Amino acid sequence: MKGIRGRYGQQRILETDSGLSVNLLETKLLSEGTFYSFVVKYKYFIIKPLVGPQEVHISVTNDGIESLTGNQALRFSNKEQIYDYLTKRIFTKKYYVIQACPANPSTLYQCSFTLHRKSPTAHWKIVHSATEDKNSVPHYNLYNIRMLNSSVTAAKMLGTAFPDCHTIVVDIVKDGFGSFWLADTILHDRNSKWSQYHSLHQERSLRSFLPATDLCTKKTLLAFLNTYPEVIIKPCVGQQGRGIVKISLTGDLAFEVHEKQNRQVVDDFEQLFSYVHNHYLSQRDYIVQQRISLMEIDGKPCDVRVITQFDEGSWILTGQVVKVAAKDYFVSNRASKLLTLENALSRQNNEISFERCAKWIEMVCKKSSKRLLKNNGDLSIIGFDIGIDDKGAVWLIEGNYAPSLSMFYMYDNNEIHERISYYIKKNKKSD
Incomplete structure (x- = not known):
């Protein structure tokens, strides 16, 4: 079953499971009609975009209707007045959903579970959890086990509908009486840094190279x-x-x-x-x-862009260049100069070993490429940003599946760009 992305499409998928539906909150596409009906039906509800983090909390009292956006609270005398304000001043995206809230949000506890699968055929596992409840129930309590099971069920259903998604965050709200509801599900596809982090973190040998x-x-x-x-x-x-x-x-x-x-x-x-x-x-x-406290050149932080490419069943390192950040920048996406790794390390006062760094960089990038290929399935080129700190330790900052190659074209040594281009053409011919 192919799913329609967005909160409304995900809700429709989850509602097909009778066991899960009892823990779902009523959610509709926002319209004038659904807004007015929710004002009559509920004391509290939330409006969210089809995709994205923005939220508007609505509370209905005998004295009027209040909206809370971020830290801004406004009170309106009737439903027509607040709906007109929201649609003209707050709602800038095309589509929104409106969702019931079971109680005053300030009385509910919030928690979330991140679920990840190592490959399209692997089982979903909870790899991360977070809660705003300082007095959270112990993990072995039946209350939490039910939440965990519901989260896994939701991930399975959404994973079937969205086969390219391997990381899902399930947000849950719960009260103090044993009831809980799945308030949101957020899909993190392969381009998400949160999904990539968990894919790499599944490889034990890479964990020490990943920033917290x-x-x-x-x-x-x-x-x-x-x-x-x-x-x-x-x-x-x-x-x-x-x-x-x-x-x-x-x-x-x-x-x-x-x-x-x-x-x-x-x-x-x-x-x-x-x-x-x-x-x-x-x-x-x-x-x-x-x-990471990156090594610096002339007081400017720098990192290493490494290109790996898939060739005849294995990953090879085809390009490597050190990017020195421009003045007053803390990231090297805007570079002031490009250097070889050996040249950059020779400028460090603490004499970081070139051979040692080059060895660790190659090992980390090849292992990471192999792990990401298993998770994503159809990769042939990855651009890694590698940090080297002031003590010479190597850090894997992130990988990019559509890396810009312009820096290699501008670099003095054009052999690197030619080598990368050769393997790109070779992979295209083999497709």
Whole structure:
């Protein structure tokens, strides 16, 4: 069964399972008619885009109707007034869904489970869980077992409908009386950094090379900032460095938000999260990641772009170049210069071994390529961003399945670009 992407399509799929349907919240496509009917039927409901993280919470009282968007709360006297406001001022996307909420959201506990399968034929497994409930029920409690089983059932059904998806996040809300509901399901396809992270994390030998990573929420962002002096947030799906942000704790306990060449300082964590939510998290799903202290050249951080290609049953390394970030940039997507790995390492004061780094980079990239091919099935070229920290340790930052090759074309050694192009043409002929 082929599924229709988006919250509404996923809901229709899950509703076909009678055992699961009792834990689903009524969800409809948003229209004037469904909005007015929900105002009459429910005290609380939520409006969400068909795809994406934005939410508007609605509460209905005897005194009127209130909308809560982010931190902005507005009160309206009737359903016509609020619907007109929302459709003209808030709802910027084409389609939305409207979903019942079983109680006041402030009284409900929220938790989520990330499920992943190693390959299209593998079983779904829960690889990550998170909760906002400080007094969460122990994992062996029957209450939680039912939630886990429902999450696996949902992943199986959606995985059948979306065969290219191998990572799914199931959001659950629960009350204190033993009831729970599947509030959301988010598909992470192969281009999602959250899906790729779990694919690589399944390979034990790669785990020590992966920066600590989690979905970005208020709770996880605070936890990461309490653990690391600097963190990176980046869109789950994105390319060429767009939307990547560095967050640092400054000496006076304020926070600096750094995107491209722009820097913004906020006074405390509440202000920080409000800024991050309004500018980033409300637009797209993000991950938060430990920032690696990359080696620098002339005070500018740099990393290594490595190209691997599939040839005659195995992965080979066909290109490698060090990218030095432009002035005031913390990522090298905008590079000021390109160097060989040997040249870049020779400029380090601590004499990092070229032979050692080259060996580890080749091993990590080949193992990662093999693991990602097993998960995704139809890859022939991957571009890896590899970090080398100031102690010489190698880090696997991420892989790109449609890597830009322009840097190799501009690089002085044109043999690299010619070699990559040769294997691209060879793979096309064999298809």
